[in-house]
Amino acid sequence: MKKITIVTDAWRPQINGVVRSIEQTVEELKCMGVEVVLITPQMFTSIPCPTYPEIRLALTVPGQIGHMLAGEEPTYVHIATEGPLGLSARSWCLRQGKPFSTSYHTRFPEYVSARWPIPENLAYAYVRYFHNAGNVCMVATESLEQELTEKGFHNLRRWSRGIDARLFRPMPKLDMPFDLPRPIFMTVGRIAVEKNLPAFLDLDLPGSKVVVGDGPAREELQARYPHVHFTGFRTGEALAETYAQADVFVFPSKTDTFGNTILEAMASGVPVAAHPVTGPGDILKGQEAAGALDDDLRAACLKALHCSPTAARALAESYSWRAATEQFWGNVLLANQPGNERLAA
Known part of the structure; x- marks a missing residue:
């Protein structure tokens, strides 16, 4: 049996696209007959990340991750994140001459610059240094691949995402969901x-706005926008039922590398409104019936009101976790082919 060790700094109790993608991929790999070992922050003492306590930073001693990897004797190693665990795993692989793959899930440089006075170019120098040491770096979309290539990243390969179309599905619309008038414009994710x-919450739109999720900015935004309905954190069937009550799903982010919530909304029969950026721009490219892209987010929201719930559902159904995981596994095998030397360290 083939055995892969996946090292990730993003893990439960975090709920985000990175964690969901890894969870779903692990399940599919197991169904494909691959033995999976995870190294996550849950295995170590951890501390809250400054300014973002929901993220836990694992505390390890020198050589600890290397010892764990050596003990597992994995056929393959995949490093999912650029945090403390990922950096330790990267160092061990390089010392041992062990091929490994990585994945670029989040715009780490933009996130860091938004929270601390660290220039983006310095943060990009770090993530480029991190990923170029591997044999393959997986990215979710074509536009992100092009962007990172221009920034000096090497060995990029595509790894898309999937959707649980049985959980996220169209359901009957209630007359007054959340005791709010329609149309319902909804967003879901970390606050x-x-x-x-604010790019969404500041908009002058008919009907009502709903924010589903939680995060460090919730208290501030809830006080700043008293007329917006904040539901708090929801998962599973409760989340699926919530999605299905929206008339338009609004994705205001300009920094996500994909946008799993876009697929969840469309699978629920909800058209999407977003900026024409990496993620939504890739998913909705040539799919005007399923959603609307516009630099003017209000214009996109109003256009999306006239898009087709059926087209949105059909587009979401074209994404599957099995297909995405087969893509992931093919990249892992490529990273370990003889002669696939690293282009840069």
Whole structure:
């Protein structure tokens, strides 16, 4: 049996696109007959990340991750994140001459610059240094691949995402969901500075606005926008039922590399409104019936009111976790082919 060790700094109790993608990929790999070992912050003492306590930073001693990797004797190693665990795993692989793959999930440089006075170019120098040491770096979309290539990243390969179309599905619309008038414009995700939520909440739109989720900026935004309905954190069937009550799903972020919530909304039969940026721009490219892209987010929201719930559902159904995981596994195998030397360290 083939065995892969996946090292990730992003893990439960965090709920975000990175964690969901890894969870779904692990399940599919197991169904494909691959033995998976995870190294996550849950295995170590951790401390809250400054300004973002929901993220836990693992505390390890020198050599600890290397010892764990050596003990597991994995056929393959995949490093999912650029944090403390990922950096330790990267160092061990390089010392041992062990091929490894990485994945670029989040715009780490933009997130860091939004929270601390660190220039983006310095943060990009770090993530470029981190990922170029591997044999393959996986990215979710074509536009992100082009962007990172221009920034000097090498060995880029595509790894898309999937959707649980059985959980997220169209449901009957209630007359007054959340005791709010229609149309319902909804967004779902972490309530944090990098999600650009004021770009949505400031809009003059008919009906009502709903924000589903939690995060470090919730208290401030809830006080600033008293007429917006904040539901708090929801998962599973409760989240699926909530999605299905929206008339338009609004994705204001300009920094996400994909946008799993876009697929969840469309699978629920809800058209999407977003900026024409990496993520939504890739998903909705040539799919005007399923959603609207516009630099003017208000214009996109109003256009999306006239888009097709059926087209949105059909587009979401074209994404599957099995297909995405087969893509992931093919990249892992490529990273370990003889002669696939690293282009840069």
